[in-house]
Amino acid sequence: MRPTVTFWFDLASTYSYLSAMRIEAEAETRGIAVSWKPFLLGPIFAAQGWSNSPFNLYPAKGRYMLRDMERRCAALGLPLQWPSTPLPANSIRAARLAIAALETTDKGSDLCRMIYHMQFGEGADIADADTLQEALHRVGLSDDLHQVARSPELKPLLRANTDQAQAAGIFGAPSFTIGDELFWGDDHLEAAFDWAVAKQD
Amino acid sequence: MRPTVTFWFDLASTYSYLSAMRIEAEAETRGIAVSWKPFLLGPIFAAQGWSNSPFNLYPAKGRYMLRDMERRCAALGLPLQWPSTPLPANSIRAARLAIAALETTDKGSDLCRMIYHMQFGEGADIADADTLQEALHRVGLSDDLHQVARSPELKPLLRANTDQAQAAGIFGAPSFTIGDELFWGDDHLEAAFDWAVAKQD
Numbered sequence: 001m002r003p004t005v006t007f008w009f010d011l012a013s014t015y016s017y018l019s020a021m022r023i024e025a026e027a028e029t030r031g032i033a034v035s036w037k038p039f040l041l042g043p044i045f046a047a048q049g050w051s052n053s054p055f056n057l058y059p060a061k062g063r064y065m066l067r068d069m070e071r072r073c074a075a076l077g078l079p080l081q082w083p084s085t086p087l088p089a090n091s092i093r094a095a096r097l098a099i100a101a102l103e104t105t106d107k108g109s110d111l112c113r114m115i116y117h118m119q120f121g122e123g124a125d126i127a128d129a130d131t132l133q134e135a136l137h138r139v140g141l142s143d144d145l146h147q148v149a150r151s152p153e154l155k156p157l158l159r160a161n162t163d164q165a166q167a168a169g170i171f172g173a174p175s176f177t178i179g180d181e182l183f184w185g186d187d188h189l190e191a192a193f194d195w196a197v198a199k200q201d
Numbered sequence: 202m203r204p205t206v207t208f209w210f211d212l213a214s215t216y217s218y219l220s221a222m223r224i225e226a227e228a229e230t231r232g233i234a235v236s237w238k239p240f241l242l243g244p245i246f247a248a249q250g251w252s253n254s255p256f257n258l259y260p261a262k263g264r265y266m267l268r269d270m271e272r273r274c275a276a277l278g279l280p281l282q283w284p285s286t287p288l289p290a291n292s293i294r295a296a297r298l299a300i301a302a303l304e305t306t307d308k309g310s311d312l313c314r315m316i317y318h319m320q321f322g323e324g325a326d327i328a329d330a331d332t333l334q335e336a337l338h339r340v341g342l343s344d345d346l347h348q349v350a351r352s353p354e355l356k357p358l359l360r361a362n363t364d365q366a367q368a369a370g371i372f373g374a375p376s377f378t379i380g381d382e383l384f385w386g387d388d389h390l391e392a393a394f395d396w397a398v399a400k401q402d
Binding site: 048058060061063064067068071169170171182183184185187188191 | 249259262265276371384385386388389392
């Protein structure tokens, strides 16, 4: 049994873009499996009394994030083009589609990476149905996935993931869990994998 | 001229303890100078509308910090014993004393490290005058420093540092600046030094 790192992300989360693009390579190196868990930060922020992203509520934090993302994308060799629409995007539709792809196809993580790439590498608005349609096509998934995402079996899973995230003590994204052990932030991705490897021995 | 990394810290900040204990070794390795800048997070949090530390306002964040500090202290080989008094401690007196030591002696950073060690390595309350007295003695500084700290020349410097921190866009501690470039968090200490080295070339 390979140990599993659960990767919790919101498709509108800037720092989750960094992790989504590098987590599978890190997992491969360490012989660890990754479980991709899309959730929504909105309800978690709301439970903390925030009506918006902390990057909008606290301008100094927001300015820092924009600059920090520039530096980190440059260091990782990732393209960065900010969408012209306000951040964070409404990611509900993208998250439902991602869950449908993760649950019913073998291209779920490909779709998540493509959505991140189009949003932060090309500046597309992921709240726009056309963007999601294009993402599906680029990874070779069928339009039928929209229907699947809205099905009574799959639609509740986004709420369930978000509730699980909150129960796990998650307060931001990306987060990583190994059992009860929680790591927050792209810069703790390596520490999460170190933990998973140590648990394995 | 060696480039300088400015190290911004609040003596009550848990994550700043990690940086204080390792920053000079990192600086030595890279041939970089460190400028120690004590400031107060309180007024900066207040300007963001927070009446308390985010670790107290947002319990999930607070619980995470306690666990994360345990893991990181273990990884760095640093002792960790939480004070029995509520966090964060009132650090005004400690910060004034640190500024006096930094400005008028060559043991300023020794005193800062000792205050952190007593607080988070031994569980002492740094708002307690006896703790600060003991810290002075342990690093071989004179009691006269209390007077110096309250002098009209030095007393305003803590407010000035805090104003400077806010003007630099600082919203948490530890932070590191190289010119206008800001890095936040102990886990970005290396990135700050990388930046300082690159600027040097």
